[in-house]
Amino acid sequence: MNIKSEKLGFIVNPVAGIGGRVGLKGSDGEEIVEKALNLGAKPVASQRAKEFLNELKRLGVILQIVGYDGEMGGDEAREVGFDFKAVGSAKRSKTTAADTKRAVKDCVKSGAGLIAFVGGDGTARDVLDAIKEGVPVIGVPSGVKMYSAVFASTPRGAARLIYEYLKGRVAARLSEVFAVDEEKFRSDLLSIKLYGYLLTLSDPILLQASKTPTLVTGDELENQKAIAMRLIEEMTDNEIYILSSGTTTKAIADMLGLPKTLLGVDVIKKDRVIVKDANEAQILEAIKGEKAKIIVSPTRRQGYIFGRGNQQISPEVIRAVGRSGIIVIATRGKIATLDCLRVDTGEPQLDQQLEGYYRVIVDYNESQVLRCIA
Incomplete structure (x- = not known):
């Protein structure tokens, strides 16, 4: 059965997760991205985005996707065959947190009633900084650590969450967004703090829980x-x-x-x-x-x-x-x-x-x- 819906705001952080396989324990900052590329890292966010979109299409969800052109989501949405409307583009070739925040605001302005973003904890914080109150989100996991409780279990899980939400079978609740100090993390020190809450599509199986550090008793x-x-x-x-x-x-x-x-x-x-x-x-x-x-x-x-x-x-x-x-x-x-x-x-x-x-x-x-x- 085809499911029709409102507009979906779709935002990809193209460098999310790029530091994972090369052991950099994160991808925040241009210097780390450059270092990852020099170590032979390959971008992973685009493939994660397409995995999400292909599952959404397989489930029969028909909707208009709005977002930024190019590698911030437009390329993937068009490749999979969705009706995509560009509401802006990155200011320069290397995207930044500011581009993510602008994309969130522009998607909501264009009428998106739901935001799906591809990234990790850093991207989740950018979304939180920019989102309008009352607009639910779902994170398509593409980061390295992902301590926050706003990510689906997998990219396919994110698509199924949206499907169930549009069918009225799951609701949205406030979920934790955490900030992890990546510089300390790369020095083998864990520094984590609660950054805020995002209204997130919720399901005990399809949504991952927040990760908590071990209490050393x-x-x-x-x-x-x-x-x-x-x-x-x-x-x-x-x-x-x-x-x-x-x-x-x-x-x-x-x-x-x-x-x-x-x-x-x-x-x-x-x-x-x-x-x-x-x-x-x-x-x-x-x-x-x-x-x-x-x-x-x-x-x-x-x-x-x-x-x-x-x-x-x-x-x-x-x-x-x-x-x-x-x-x-x-x-x-x-x-x-x-x-x-x-x-x-x-x-x-x-x-x-x-x-x-x-x-x-x-x-x-x-x-x-x-x-x-x-």
């Missing part, structure tokens, strides 16, 4: 050590281990006496570090021709094992290791915040292959089985 630390001890006993001398970000994986390196970045991805053997704070290319080089495993802990409250803050573990890396080489660990405190695991690798076909059930190690002698969804 005595029980949590002991639980992490017990998990680390279990993993170390199972490690072999001839395997390579890709340790994802987080305090639970860091506990493994700590017990081995090896340095480990808290917010990065590291490649180790049982007795040494191969690459510290590795990017995608370095991981692929390190595991070439070797037997490797990925050790990952889901994001607290969100449940993502891939696609949030660890894009260095790319689809190519995951395929090279294989599903059987993925080890999921989580403390009891973290597992209590989750209903399921999630994946959002940027490749829908791989996401589907990763769906299913995983054994999650939660203590030295304890595991739980959780379903993973895309």
